[in-house]
Amino acid sequence: MKPVIIFQPGMAGDLLFIQKIVKTYAANGRRVILPVRETHRWVYDALVMPDNVETPTLEHDFEFRDEILFLADKIALSPIEANAYTFLSLFFSWRYAPEQTMDLKYQVSGVEMDDWADHVTLRRDLEKEERLFRQLGLDDGVPYALINEHCSKRYIPFPNRAPEKEVRLQVVEGYTLIDWSTVIERAARIASVDTSLVLLVEVLKITGKPLHVVSRYEPPSFRELQNILKLEWLFYFLPEHLAFD
Incomplete structure (x- = not known):
């Protein structure tokens, strides 16, 4: 063949x-x-x-x-x-x-x-993920929201604050997006622009917590996502529509 x-x-x-x-x-x-x-x-x-x-x-x-x-x-x-x-x-x-x-x-x-x-089968390094968790200061037992306001093309700031401590997805030297898996799994809520983080959440099958996704398109649309997301996401066309209550 x-x-x-x-x-x-x-x-x-x-x-x-x-x-x-x-x-x-x-x-x-x-x-x-x-x-x-x-x-x-x-x-x-x-x-x-x-x-x-x-x-x-x-x-x-x-x-x-x-x-x-x-x-x-x-x-x-x-x-x-x-x-x-x-x-x-x-x-x-x-x-x-x-x-x-x-x-x-x-x-x-x-x-x-x-x-x-x-x-999708991930090759995870759980010890490395735990190190990142501690490096971000998340081992204090305080519930946190994982926030991502970046996609590949632009920065989309969220004007409203989450009720939990906010932790933002960021570039941390020596770690990849996959190394954030433990941070994702332990978050009290996740709010993200439509980007790779959303797909990783689907792969990890995160349930039992609020999941928020904001459109990255202008004009806003969720046509790209409507057939591929299976978890219970809350969808927002604009960042100012993002409500955490």
Whole structure:
């Protein structure tokens, strides 16, 4: 069988989201090539994937790299069948419809999307997560709200304060988003702009606490999320609509 090249080289949330696609092709015995940008290498390092999945870095030489770079900006709503490989163009699916970009990744791949989060297996370092928890000063027993006002494109400040102590998602040297999993699990509530944190919460299956999500789009929309979020999120079109009571 020809190898399948799945082109989604970046964006942490997307790399979590497509794991069912990756594992479906791998389970069929296909050699799966999943190139990644150097800046997002850490995501694959934190995922458990089948042995027949390869994750070369785009910045370095590897088999089919020239072909991948040639096809990188191509868009197609079905697999591109070449003589030597199958190419899934997932990265630029947003060009068809930005607010349907997540659904379209699964449409291109011919894979059912519903239980995508069940197919993400994290390689967690619990000791490291505990160190981050303590480093953030959260071992004082005080309930806290995890707040994220950043997405990949902009900063969206929340004008209203949470009733708990607020802890903001931030870049902490030596830690990745996955290392925040313990902080996420122990939070009394989570409020976030529509971004990768929301998808990680889905993967961790966080229940029994308020979950708030604010649209990142202008004009605001939740079309991208409506089919992929299964937890009991509270949705807000604008940050000023975010109410914690």
